[in-house]
Amino acid sequence: MIAWGSFLIVLIASIIGACGVVTLFSLGLRFAGPATTNTGVRHALGITCFVLCGLLVAFGVYLIIPAFHP
């Protein structure tokens, strides 16, 4: 019947994926976004968050394109 186990895994993975991207992008905006005046470490931290967020999005592209994972 219903594969509740795999549904739970999908739910947890969705939460981690979506909240991960949103948290990183938000932190990036907070530290290095427009209308911020941070410099130095905090600015670098913000940029790092954007980069990590970009990596997560790249992982999404990797998952979408089947040629990358036969």
Next chain:
Amino acid sequence: MVALVIALALFFDFTNGFHDTANAMATPIATGALSPRVAVGIAAVLNLVGAFISTKVAKTISGGLINHGQHGIEITPTLIFAGLIGAILWNLVTWVLGLPSSSSHALFGGLIGAAIVGMGFNSINLSILMSNVVIPAVLAPITAGLVAFLATRIAYAVTRKRQREGFRYGQIFTSSLVSLAHGTNDAQKTMGVITLTLIAGGIQSEGSSPEFWVILVCAIAIALGTYTGGWRIIKTLGKGITEIEPGQGFAAEAATTAAILASTHLGFALSTTQVASGSVIGTGIGRKGASVRWKTAGRIALGWLITIPAAATVGALAAWATELGLVGIIGDLVVATAIVVGIFVYSRRSAVTSHDLGLEPTQFVRPKKRKKPIQGGARS
């Protein structure tokens, strides 16, 4: 007959495209992250690309819903023909009503109706219908809604008010991901339908993968449909359910992408349309001060509920007519064309175009410009 089915399948692909533009592009259009024309352009290109990069083809169009083979019904071009008529007509009815409903469900529904006429209720695998269609349809919006709710809370907790315009740039990427994922999935369905028709018609050998021209025409049909833009559904999803700010749009798209990717890779299939609608509702609940129009949400849910029975009814009627032979098939075509033309004529009376979706200049709040002088003043 085979040529006729292919033409119908491509028309279905086209309606699938413009029906589902909204899934990816309703939120960036609503927040002004992308202008309507640019948004549908990006979606069309990504759908075209997506159709080519995915090699996995739906081997059974119905995913086991219909018992076929030795102990069940034989899938003939005629059956697919009737099923497609049901799917196309229901897709157009929901489009004119502005309801985001699943194109796959419309296709399943049409085929189920046609199969019931051909073989009776025994031809339908009810337990697969429950576990693969009905229960995921309930779980998909709830899952996406919960994820979008959490993501929205995080986005608004972390950022300060005047930074949230920055989410617009992120929206471009997340909505593009949704489009790409859509292209890799949905064009496959039509390719599967056409390939099965060619096999059933004895033109292509069993078990072979689709011909290149099939991939090409399917990709073009879905991209054209996407570019045409189902503005009615975009309006419902982007503005009808709740007012969407860039932060919410970003959170909703992230939730949609995550849920679709997780479901396709971890084996619990969820409908893209239902996930996207759930995300929008979830993000409406998640932001303080936003309200969800539950009446609209209820209308959408009702649409999902009757998609399969309605498409099945049309599919059944069409299948019943085809049993009369050539006259029936021609009759089907004439009636279906008349209804399609009727729907288009009706839709002109209250046309929704890309111009209705542009933001009013006053809707933009640009705190950045207002705050800067104050900041400078405080420093000096």
